[in-house]
Amino acid sequence: MPGQPxxxxxxxxxxGTAPTGPVTAHIRRDxxxxxxxxxxxxxxxxxxxxxxxxxxxxxxxxxxxxxxLVRELHRRARGLRLGSTGRVFDSLVPTILGQRVxxxxxKRSFRGITRRWGRPAPGPIDxxxxxxxxxxxxxxxxxxxxxGVEKSRASILIEAARRSSRLDEILTMSRDDAYRRLxxxxxxxxxxxxxxxxxAWGDGDAVPTGDFHxxxxxxxGLAGEPRGNxxxxxxxxxxxxxxxxxxxxxxxxxxxxxPKYGPKTAVRSFETQ
Numbered sequence: 001m002p003g004q005p006x007x008x009x010x011x012x013x014x015x016g017t018a019p020t021g022p023v024t025a026h027i028r029r030d031x032x033x034x035x036x037x038x039x040x041x042x043x044x045x046x047x048x049x050x051x052x053x054x055x056x057x058x059x060x061x062x063x064x065x066x067x068x069l070v071r072e073l074h075r076r077a078r079g080l081r082l083g084s085t086g087r088v089f090d091s092l093v094p095t096i097l098g099q100r101v102x103x104x105x106x107k108r109s110f111r112g113i114t115r116r117w118g119r120p121a122p123g124p125i126d127x128x129x130x131x132x133x134x135x136x137x138x139x140x141x142x143x144x145x146x147x148g149v150e151k152s153r154a155s156i157l158i159e160a161a162r163r164s165s166r167l168d169e170i171l172t173m174s175r176d177d178a179y180r181r182l183x184x185x186x187x188x189x190x191x192x193x194x195x196x197x198x199x200a201w202g203d204g205d206a207v208p209t210g211d212f213h214x215x216x217x218x219x220x221g222l223a224g225e226p227r228g229n230x231x232x233x234x235x236x237x238x239x240x241x242x243x244x245x246x247x248x249x250x251x252x253x254x255x256x257x258x259p260k261y262g263p264k265t266a267v268r269s270f271e272t273q
Contacts, residue, residue: 011028012027013027014046015121015125015129016087016130017087018040018042018046019045020045022040022119022122023038023046023122024122025037025038025047026038026123027050034054036054038123039122039124040121040122049086052086054081054083058081058083058202060080060081060243062243065240065247068222069251070221070240070247073250073251074246074250076254077250077254082202082245082249085199085200088164088168088170088171088196088200089168091200092160092167093130093136093157095192095195095196096153096156096157096187096188096192097109097113099156099187099191101153105148109148109149110130112147113130113131113136113144113147114128114129114131116147117131117135118130118131133160136157137162137164139158139161141154141155144157144158156185156186156188159185159187160188163185167182171200175205190208191211194206194209204244204246205244205245206244207245209230214248215230215232216228217251217257217258218236219232219233219236220259221251221254222237223236226259
């Protein structure tokens with residue numbers, strides 16, 4: 001029987017859709033190096049893409065942060081690599097669902113969409129691949145509403161699905177042109193585009209402004225300030241220009257969290273709206 005996918009320090013799974021179809025990849029690290037196995041119509045693509053997916057082409061040699069926390073975290077995490085999936089729409093779906101709601105609510109909607117319109121993942125695991133863009137392009141807000149996606153995010157998601165071919169072209173564009181192409185879709189701003197540019201395009205300088213928690217984390221980690229805003233975050237990240245995404249990832253990897261004040265953000269329900 002297929003088992004649930006689990007990730008550890010020495011192995012992990014990647015489930016997605018390649019240009020040739022669904023794919024499941026298993027990555028294992030041992031004394032001999034890295035081993036990648038793949039199943040499904042997209043297996044060949046995944047094996048060819050594996051070095052970039054795992055960040056083996058990521059060069060951190062030029063990253064020389066000034067003395068301080070980021071420098072220390074970089075020293076401790078010399079093996080950290082920033083990979084890129086090369087799958088724009090696969091990155092867009094969970095990111096759009098994450099706009100203006102809690103992570104818990106976004107994950108719940110993503111699981112519901114994947115279960116309803118995705119397909120069982122190939123290979124020896126019990127998992128599902130996300131639905132193809134063509135499937136989501138044919139949906140309406142009424143279809144997505146019961147899964148906790150209100151009209152605003154539903155409209156953005158469906159419009160992105162309908163433009164998926166055009167959005168895939170960002171992988172061959174310059175950084176600035178890629179951002180412009182993504183943000184030409186109504187409802188996609190810098191928070192969404194930076195998330196996608198980081199994970200799919202491989203932008204090492206991506207900074208998702210407009211995030212609820214990120215400015216506080218950066219302000220606390222770099223200046224000891226419990227609260228920050230986008231302007232302060234960008235000011236503090238300026239010494240890492242060109243590698244700001246790496247600095248952010250190091251802070252997250254290092255477990256930096258700003259002090260928490262007040263009640264947690266309430267989980268919003270759209271089922272009766």
